[in-house]
Amino acid sequence: xxxxxxxxxxxxxxxxxxxxxxxxxxxxxxxxxxxxxxxxxxxxxxxxxxxxxxxxxxxxxxxxxxxxxxxxxxxxxxxxxxxxxxxxxxxxxxxxxxxxxxxxxxxxxxxxxxxxxxxxxxxxxxxxxxxxxxxxxxxxxxxxxxxxxxxxxxxxxxxxxxxxxxxxxxxxxxxxxxxxxxxxxxxxxxxxxxxxxxxxxxxxxxxxxxxxxxxxxxxxxxxxxxxxxxxxxxxxxxxxxxxxxxxxxxxxxxxxxxxxxxxxxxxxxxxxxxxxxxxxxxxxxxxxxxxxxxxxxxxxxxxxxxxxxxxxxxxxxxxxxxxxxxxxxxxxxxxxxxxxxxxxxxxxxxxxxxxxxxxxxxxxxxxxxxxxxxxxxxxxxxxxxxxxxxxxxxxxxxxxxxxxxxxxxxxxxxxxxxxxxxxxxxxxxxxxxxxxxxxxxxxxxxxxxxxxxxxxxxxxxxxxxxxxxxxxxxxxxxxxxxxxxxxxxxxxxxxxxxxxxxxxxxxxxxxxxxxxxxxxxxxxxxxxxxxxxxxxxxxxxxxxxxxxxxxxxxxxxxxxxxxxxxxxxxxxxxxxxxxxxxxxxxxxxxxxxxxxxxxxxxxxxxxxxxxxxxxxxxxxxxxxxxxxxxxxxxxxxxxxxxxxxxxxxxxxxxxxxxxxxxxxxxxxxxxxxxxxxxxxxxxxxxxxxxxxxxxxxxxxxxxxxxxxxxxxxxxxxxxxx
Amino acid sequence: xxxxxxxxxxxxxxxxxxxxxxxxxxxxxxxxxxxxxxxxxxxxxxxxxxxxxx
Numbered sequence: 001x002x003x004x005x006x007x008x009x010x011x012x013x014x015x016x017x018x019x020x021x022x023x024x025x026x027x028x029x030x031x032x033x034x035x036x037x038x039x040x041x042x043x044x045x046x047x048x049x050x051x052x053x054x055x056x057x058x059x060x061x062x063x064x065x066x067x068x069x070x071x072x073x074x075x076x077x078x079x080x081x082x083x084x085x086x087x088x089x090x091x092x093x094x095x096x097x098x099x100x101x102x103x104x105x106x107x108x109x110x111x112x113x114x115x116x117x118x119x120x121x122x123x124x125x126x127x128x129x130x131x132x133x134x135x136x137x138x139x140x141x142x143x144x145x146x147x148x149x150x151x152x153x154x155x156x157x158x159x160x161x162x163x164x165x166x167x168x169x170x171x172x173x174x175x176x177x178x179x180x181x182x183x184x185x186x187x188x189x190x191x192x193x194x195x196x197x198x199x200x201x202x203x204x205x206x207x208x209x210x211x212x213x214x215x216x217x218x219x220x221x222x223x224x225x226x227x228x229x230x231x232x233x234x235x236x237x238x239x240x241x242x243x244x245x246x247x248x249x250x251x252x253x254x255x256x257x258x259x260x261x262x263x264x265x266x267x268x269x270x271x272x273x274x275x276x277x278x279x280x281x282x283x284x285x286x287x288x289x290x291x292x293x294x295x296x297x298x299x300x301x302x303x304x305x306x307x308x309x310x311x312x313x314x315x316x317x318x319x320x321x322x323x324x325x326x327x328x329x330x331x332x333x334x335x336x337x338x339x340x341x342x343x344x345x346x347x348x349x350x351x352x353x354x355x356x357x358x359x360x361x362x363x364x365x366x367x368x369x370x371x372x373x374x375x376x377x378x379x380x381x382x383x384x385x386x387x388x389x390x391x392x393x394x395x396x397x398x399x400x401x402x403x404x405x406x407x408x409x410x411x412x413x414x415x416x417x418x419x420x421x422x423x424x425x426x427x428x429x430x431x432x433x434x435x436x437x438x439x440x441x442x443x444x445x446x447x448x449x450x451x452x453x454x455x456x457x458x459x460x461x462x463x464x465x466x467x468x469x470x471x472x473x474x475x476x477x478x479x480x481x482x483x484x485x486x487x488x489x490x491x492x493x494x495x496x497x498x499x500x501x502x503x504x505x506x507x508x509x510x511x512x513x514x515x516x517x518x519x520x521x522x523x524x525x526x527x528x529x530x531x532x533x534x535x536x537x538x539x540x541x542x543x544x545x546x547x548x549x550x551x552x553x554x555x556x557x558x559x560x561x562x563x564x565x566x567x568x569x570x571x572x573x574x575x576x577x578x579x580x581x582x583x584x585x586x587x588x589x590x591x592x593x594x595x596x597x598x599x600x601x602x603x604x605x606x607x608x609x610x611x612x613x614x615x616x617x618x619x620x621x622x623x624x625x626x627x628x629x630x631x632x633x634x635x636x637x638x639x640x641x642x643x644x645x646x647x648x649x650x651x652x653x654x655x656x657x658x659x660x661x662x663x664x665x666x667x668x669x670x671x672x673x674x675x676x677x678x679x680x681x682x683x684x685x686x687x688x689x690x691x692x693x694x695x696x697x698x699x700x701x702x703x704x705x706x707x708x709x710x711x712x713x714x715x716x717x718x719x720x721x
Numbered sequence: 722x723x724x725x726x727x728x729x730x731x732x733x734x735x736x737x738x739x740x741x742x743x744x745x746x747x748x749x750x751x752x753x754x755x756x757x758x759x760x761x762x763x764x765x766x767x768x769x770x771x772x773x774x775x
Contacts, residue, residue, distance in 0.1 A: 032760035055757030105752070109743045117736045121729075138725070145729050149736070 011087035011256075012069055019049070020069040023088040024060045026078060029053060034083075041081060045073055059088070087242075101226055104219050107157040111212035114153025118205040119696075121146035126693045136198055143195040143202045150204035151188055158184050158211045160218060176356040176401070179363055183392035184210060190389045193382070201386055206393050206695045213703045214401045221405040224412050224425060243275035244268070246319065264322045274311045278320035280304060286472065288312040298473065300496075300511075310615040310634060314472060315492070350426050351667055352404040359400065363682075367391040370686045383688075390685040393695050395678050402703050403670035406710035411663040414714060419646040420656050427642035429667075430626040431660035433607040437555055437653070438598065438620075440612035441566035441576050444630060445650070446542040448613075450474060452481045455538030462502060463528040463538075466490055466509040470498045474526045474540055475509065497526075506531040541575065547651045548580040554654040561606075565594050567616050594620035611653065613637055628653060659713070666713055670706045677702045 012020045029038060035053050042051035042062060047070060050063045062074055071087065078085040121142045128134025134142075161184070165177040184207050191202040245255040246265040260266065260276050268274055270285070286298040289311050298314055301307060307320070367388045374384035408425040415422055422428050439445050450473055452460065464482040467475040469490035475498065490500030497510010507530045508515050515529035529535035545551075552562050564585035566573045573587035589597065594612075598620055601608045610617070610624030613633035621627035621640040629641035638644055645652050681698055684690055690698075746752070 032763040035757060035760060036764050053757065054754040055760060056754045102747070106744070106747060109747070110740070113736065113740045113743070117733070120732060120736075141725070141729075145733070149733065 009069070009071065009253075011254075012071060015063065019063060019066055021061060021063045022069070022071045022074070024062065024074065024078070024085045025088060026053065026058050026060045027084040029055060029058060029083060037081060038078065038083065041077055042074055045070070045077060048074070060085070101222055104160065104215065104222055107160050108212070108215045108219050110153050111157035111208060111215050114150055114157065114208040115205070115212040118146045118150035118153075118208050121149070122205040122696075139200070140195060140198050143191075143204065146202070146204040147192065147195060150208040151192075154184060154188060154208045154211055157208075157215060160215065161211070174360055176352070176360070179360050179392065180210075180214060180401075183389075186385075186389045187393055190386055194386065201691065203389070203393060203695060206699065209696065209699060210393065213699065217401040217405040220409040221425060224405070224409050224422070258325075260322050260325060262322050262324055266320050266322055268313045268318045268320060270313055270315055270317065272313055274307045274309055274313065274320070276309050276322045277306070277324040278309075278322045279306050280318055280320050282319040283316055285313055285315040285318050288314055288473070310636075350404075351429055351664075351671075352400070355400060355403075355671055363392065363395045366395065366682055366686065373686075374688075387686065387688045390688070390690040390695065391682060394681040394685045394690050394698055400671070400674045402706050402710075403674060404667055406707045407663050407666045407670065407713060410710050410713040411659055415643075415652075415656055415659060418652050418655065419649075420652050421644040421646070423642050423644075427626055428660050428663060430607070431609065431643070431657055432664035434560060434609040434626060434657055434660075436561045436563070436601060436606040436608045438601075438608055438610045438612075438624065439562065439564050439580075439582070440610075440614065440617045440620075441564055441568055441573055442542060443613040443632065444611050445548050445564065445576055445580050446544050447648075448542065448632070450477050450540040451543040452478055452538055453541045456536060457482070459528060459536045460538060461485075462530070463507075463509050465502060466498050466500050466507060466528075469500065470509070472497075474538075477540060478509075478526060478538060502530055542572065544576060544579045545648065545650050547649055551650040551653060552581050554651070555657075558654060558657065560657070565589055565597055565620070567591075567594075567614070591616045591619045595623045598623045609653075609657070612641075628656075663713060666710055670709055673705060673709070674702065 012022050015021050026038065029035065035055060038053050038060065039051045042048060042060070047064050047068065048062060049065050051060060053060045060078075062071070064070075075085050075087070124134065125139055125142050128139060158181070161177040161180045164175065165181040168175040168178065187203045187207040187210075191204050191207070194200075194202045242254045243257055243260050244252040244267045245260065246267055247253060252267055257275055265281070266275060266278060274287070280301055280303050282303060284300070284302045286300050287307060288298050301318075306323070370391050371384050371388035374387055375381070379387075404425065408422075408428055411428060412422045412425075442448055460478055461482050464479050464485055465488040467479040467482075468485065468487035470476070470492055488500045488502065490498045492498050493510070493514070497508055497514040499506070499508050499510075501507065507528070509526060509528050512518075512525070512527050515527040515535040517527060517535060525540065526538045527535045528538065555562050562582050562584070564573060564577050564580075564582050566576075566585070566587050567589050568587060570587040573585055577583075577585040586597065594617065598608055598610065602625065607625040609626050609628060610620050611628040612618075612621050613630050615634050615636055617629075618634070618636045618640045621629060621637055621642075626643070627641045628643045628645065629637045631638075631644055631646040633641070633644075643656065645656075677698070681690070684694075751758070
């Protein structure tokens, strides 16, 4: 981000006492040294009262004294120290505080406390079963003590389930939390009744440990989603959604993107993205449309040219007039397509919910049958209700509640270490089903940066001093091909090329027209001309990622079909497809075209994984069965994608699919185990064989078995990246 | 068995203290930055505690 010198006052927050403060996301801080360096340097800036870095979230809070704050100086300081920084806008700063996570963690703490301490009083009862030394009076006392701990804890920690159950019943549906809530409350009620009349069967410890074990599953699930979402949001923030608005006096002010209105004059420095759809008023430059259309070749623009949001300004500062607000820009059209895709995705039924749909009616009818059955057999309301409650307790889906989250958190943790963020457990489930992979070309199969493929190296070495003086990607790549060396004083003609002196003669490096060649070629090329010599041509191509071919081969070995859908020109796509060894490819596709192609695949019953990075891929990412984006993708694609890989390696894609398939197998094993367990436990409970001790052992035993099975996924060759 | 009358309330009291301590650690922000806290013990200058500035 090049907002260092800009005015960031829009991002300031006021502390309650009126002192301004700013939250910044800082990338790259890793250790105590970084904390010390950052905090000391930022706190040393004039006016700064305090600076504190949260290493876990990468968030730096800066507090100024009353009066003027200089947020730009902080960003500048951080950049000079070598850390990238982006400001949190006040509302994202609020959203970043994880209220749900706190509530779950507190509930989990209370339930854990309750479980341990309720057990403390029920263990003597279980011991008494064998030693026969415990009198009825003492047993009842123990139950009362156990109730004193377990009942309030259960009611407090169980609210997570009660609320969700009530909400789902209001919508006329029953989710997994309904039998959990009924089971827990019925257990507590029956236990109180049993204790009050001095009976032997009270299940206070079972009620609280049920809540505890289920909360572990919920907490893991939440952590998984929160971690991945934060990481994705941070990535998007690094492409900060701010624009430089020009005031009437011509001064630049950094403005949150949402505040830009049509008619505003905005300045776009080289290296920045066009923030909203806008028309050029001043300046001549080249723009890179790779993220918008997938085209690798930069286009030159001048006053009057219309540019869609997301295009990257390469050469020179442009002054533009906004033609649409951010929410009406080209991006918004894509946003609507994304929403449509997300809706179709929300119809996907997760494995756990499929299991619950089968499970809930079964358990409820079993419990009802038990109650009615024993009533008919003349056992009395008390005994019949006790046995019905026992059915609900032992079948209550502890193992089922842990079966999926335990596996998914383990799998996602392993993927995270390999640099892959999984945004939700459902994404992992869908990834396991993939049988068709669609790649975008630019920035995905290729590095998104050009490399010289054709040209005389001796001539290139002569041209290099000129190339080094230019910021244009083609020039940079030429300079890179030659290696380090001196630059010459050169004049950059925006949108044309550079001009300078080589060996005492005038020389030019740039477009064909710049050196006097007529007829622009479609290829990505650079011409070099020295006064009195014939111009020479260098051709460039977007390089394939080094592991593209191996990745495609690995995917095909897994029985997955591979295809390229690109917005780039036919020639460029054909070369990339040949290089990567992909037989099926289509070029020149619009965003809508990509979505249509994916729909066609879905209609054929294929489960498609889309890998893409550009604005033009965002809708397709959302329409695909599951989607992957590289960390360098446009923020809209990062949001639309289900998974994000941070490194440069494509090889993580087949790895992730393999791991997802393995995870699905573990989930299925866990479900099979839970079913088997219920097949034994439910009839036992129906016939009144389940005592409080048996219930406690069965419940924790089955949960442990399921968790250990999930942890098997953590082993293997998942080395940290 | 009368020892229970002392030990049971005592154990509840101790357990309750544990719970209160848990709530306190939560409120004091001890889980906000586990990575940072682990690294900060290596720093010589003992600067601001975990709760200031917010």
